[in-house]
Amino acid sequence: MALSETENGCPGGEEEEADAIVKTCVLGGFSESSETRTLIGSLPEIHEAERAREVAIDKFKVIMDRYQEQPHLLDPHLEWMTEMLLNFTRSENSPPSLVHLSFKFLFVISKVRGYKVFMQLLPHEVSDVHPVLELMSRxxxxxxxTWETRYMLLLWLSVACLIPFDLSRLDGHLESEGVKIREPIMERILAVAKTYLLVSDSPRDAASVLVSKFMTRPDVKHKRLGDFLDWSLTTISQTNAHSVIEIMMLDGVLQSLAKLFKHGKRDDLLQYAPIVLRCLEQKQLSESSEAKLRKIYVKLIQRLGLTFLKPRLAAWRYQRGSRSIAANLAVPYAAAAAAAVSPETETQEQDEDYDIPEEVETVIEHLLVGLKDKETVVRWSAAKGIGRVTGRLPQELADDVVGSVLDCFRKRITPGMEAASHWQN
Structure with missing residues (x-):
């Protein structure tokens, strides 16, 4: 670990400020590797003692939290840490207390490194689907x-369900002498996802990830995508954001839809986008008192707008050119003139052949409203949505959107303010 210290002198200030020392810590690697290995290896001996278990968890959190700003330093060590902990969860001889403790450690790692990176380390063979699903059902x-256990199992199931085989091949014999033994794998995973989308703790977030991965499978989207969207819209329509539980339920369903429209293919989701948009308009979530709901609402509106529009790279976008002055001067004048004309011609051709759906105007209106929200996270999400949607519009329509955004900067003077201003003059 490299440590640099800089003394800041403040002439004329207080003595404490003059003697202040600013320390900048830059970690050079995962120096607690051996300590962490010993700590994880001791879990089978301490999982039954509550005091020792809490001390181990706190110690592991302290070690991991040091790498919050430099989580990439953990990458060379993630594989062996994950393997050691998963061995405890897979062993048939492991008691429930050891399994839950191992998943708590796994959650700490995923929180520091980020679940998107950590998910790639989880086993995702065909043989992993049944054990993970069975453990999840218990x-x-x-x-x-034990919410960390459910959170990690949902992430694990999100990776395991991506096997490149039809899930019906894993079902085997579902009936014996006309009696149904168990449900198909597809139905069981979908039931798990729906259940945990409506809970009030963190597994709700992992369930939305599971939906985005599971519902975009080729075999699942043809059989269950329409039913799932119908269930989601029914849940949104019948839920009133008056209690904490209902707010969490709405948050889970909206998260799943936002991730689904982000990761799903446009051709599969385009037919459902107008229905989802109408449902959201009727719900009027932009007027909700919960910033969390307004943020995820704006994010979903943005994804719907991108679904309505074909992916394209706007020819009217800013062309920076070369950073080298010599390279710019070396370009012949005729070539530069041709390059200046060609984007405009290409834009006109694209504009003539491309029809913009009517719903895009509604999407942009909602995003412009989001720009005026009192919460920064909502405004930030709306700003990103405006930029992404506008990048797929023809130049003429994009100019209108930019003009509407600039109107937000104009100072709006109410009649009362005009009177006050006149009185002061």
Missing amino acids: QDPKDLE
Whole structure:
């Protein structure tokens, strides 16, 4: 670890400010590797003692939290840490307390490194689907002490369900002498996802990831995508954001739809986009008192707008050119003139052949409203949505959107303010 210290002198200020020392810590690697290996290896001996278990968790959190700003330093060590912990969860001899403790450690790692990177390390063979699903089915959604287990199992199932085979091949014999033994794998995973989308703790976020991965499978989207969207819209319509539980339910369903429209193919989702947009308009979530709901609402509106528009690279976008002055001067004048004309011609050709759906105007109106929200996170999400949607519009329509955004900067003077200004003059 490299440590640099800089003394800041403040002439005329207080003595404490003059003697202040600014320390900048730059970690050079994962120096606690051996300590972490010993700590993980001791879990089978300490999982039954509550005090020792809490001390181990706190110690592991302290080690991992040091790498919050430099999580990439953990990458060379993630594989062996994950393997050691997963061995405890896979072993048939591991008691439930050891399994839950191992998943708590896995959650700490995923929180520091980020679940998107950490998910890639989880086993995702065909043989992993049944064990993960069976372990998931034995969990209690209302157990507040083991939510990390459910969170990690949902992430694990999100990766395991991506096997390149039809899920019906894993079902085997579902009936014996006319009696149904168990449900198909597809139905079981979908039931798990729906259950945990409506819970009030963090597994709800992991369930939305599961939906985005599972519902975009070729075999699942043809059989269950329409039914899932119908269930989602029904849940949104019948839920009133008056209690904490209902707010969490709305948040889970909206998160799943936002991720689904982000990762799904446009051709598969385009037919459902107008229906989802109408449902959101009727719900009027932009007027909700919860910033979390307004943010995810704006994000979903943005994804719907991108679904309505074909992916394209706007020819009217800013062309920076070369950073080298010599390279710019070396370009002949005729070539530069031709390059200046060709984008405009290409834009006109694209504009003539491309029809913009009517729903795009509604999407932009909602995003412009989001730009005026009192919460920064909502405005930021709306700003990104405006930029992404506008980048797919023809130049003439994009100019109108830019003009509407610039109107937001104009100072709006109410009649009362005009009177006050006149009185002061």
